[in-house]
Amino acid sequence: MNRFFGFFRNQRFWLAGPLTTVVSMLCMLAMAVYFPPGVGNINNILMPLLMFPIIWACIFFYAYLTQHLKRAWFIIFTLGLINLAIIVLQFTLVKGS
């Protein structure tokens, strides 16, 4: 059993797996707030959706290939926090108005 599920104890698995997925989703959602909507008022909805696979792939390959795991944890976690803060701020503003 240990042979198959040993990856659960691997830090890189948690960084490149669940954390990368959550952070890339937060990046996509936060882009709806700050991405220019354009004349058609739809760029801020469509472009983040289109870019989601690319955002995920970039963060994933960085997390998977980096030699500096601690730095990667810090960068990805901070990226997630900044985007989460943007989303929370948007919800607070919408509720306030």
Added chain:
Amino acid sequence: MTRTQIEKSTKKASLLSLHSWSGVVLGMLLYAVIFTGTVAVIAHEIGQWSQSQAPKDRLRHADIDALVRQLAEQTDPKYTEEISITESYNNQLVFFFHTHGTNPSGALDDIGVEYRVNEHNEVVQTRQGFGSELFPTDDTNALGRFLVSIHTELHMPKPWGLILTGILGLAMLVAAVSGILMHRHLFTDIFLLRSARSGEKLKRDAHTVAGTWSLPFAFLLAFTGSFFSFATSFGLPAMAMVAFGGDQKAMIYTLVGEQMEVSETPKETTNLNLMIQDASARNDAAPNNIVISHYNTESASMELFFLPSQGAIISKYEQYNAATGSAEGVKPFVGTEPSFGSLILSLIFPVHYGTFAGLFSKLVWVSLGVASCYVTMTGLQLYAHRRENKLSQWQWLPRFCHWGFIGLPLCSLASAVGFFISSSLGLSTSNWTPLAFVIAAGMVTILSVVVKPITTLKYVLLALTGLMCISLPLIRIALSQTGWISAVQHHFEAVLFVDLSLFVCGALCLYQVVNYLRQKTLSQSTLPEAV
């Protein structure tokens, strides 16, 4: 070794391990999605082939105006909010008079009445209900719809099927990107097939060559495919939550470009035929579908969707003010104003479906799809072969490979046989097409367990696939009486294309079987001499 060299070799080993595992863990499901995706590229042709009726462009030539007026009179006025008109593969016109509501599962849906009108302008079928109930039970497109549904959702409940295919898209992206990163000689690998090699080494070369050729294609398809899956499963509702405070309806209005302020003041809609003729003449084609909104009101509008015309890449929405009959130009793919997002999205569709240069681009997409199937197959087979010799617990893997890699095409062909037989017996093809697939899958599973020698299993399944490929066009001709001469006379390319493709595939499968049997006989006859 310097530190940089060690780091480089560690990264290469990591990439190789990632490339292998992304293929091994999700390989069989990825193969299912790629194979059915390859078939889905020609889903429209399969739909036409399954009905054996040449398209008659009735949306351009029929008296749509008279039919809409006649049907609107007998329909509840609330359903005239939107009328969609399409032509089914058996040349019936399908009118869906509907409004928008929420279905029992709480999702936004269309609700209304569907009329099917035959070539003599008689209503042959009337059905009422939600769009999500009516479309999946359309018997005329049961075969194409079933195969496409494996590709998009693997027949799993929403949204889990879409999420899984999205994950498979990401796995394909990982395999493609890691493939690019770890190739040191990307261009020389395109021609790496060394004739002196045989067995596993030749297979490894073939895997590399096919993989290198299909890398850009795999990257594009993985990216666009995962976008489609994730956007429709959770992306759009989640974006609506952030951008529109959770108001999905407001988002749909923004994306679809519908009018928020609608006047319900009655005003007779102008002659629909004139607008259809005008749009068809400008595009030199029949519309693919028509949508009329707010019929017989001041806000009446009409949209005609055209597939890319000769020399064009992008599909078109021609828009008309149906109250005055005036043309309002080409509507953007998404939203009301031209935008970068709309342009990119309108390009993603032809890239994913391969519709940018008619049947030629579809053929190229099918070929690259077959190459990608081959890469997935050989990748998993190489892994199986390596493990098979070393560890006894991996011996099931080659058997599993044959079960899936040959079994899936065989079951898909069986679903087509189920479609034709149920159609000729007047049964529901929507039920019998998937049922035939399940029955065939059961039989393939039993065969895979019962037939012990793995090579025999492979060639038994190949022989069955070959026979099925060759018998399908014959079954179709026998049941429809649309032969090849008639298809040529009516310029019915879809029938010729699918029939010939099946014959070629069948011949290739049977050639392999015959070759194997000949070699087996030869080796048996030379054995006593050697002894």
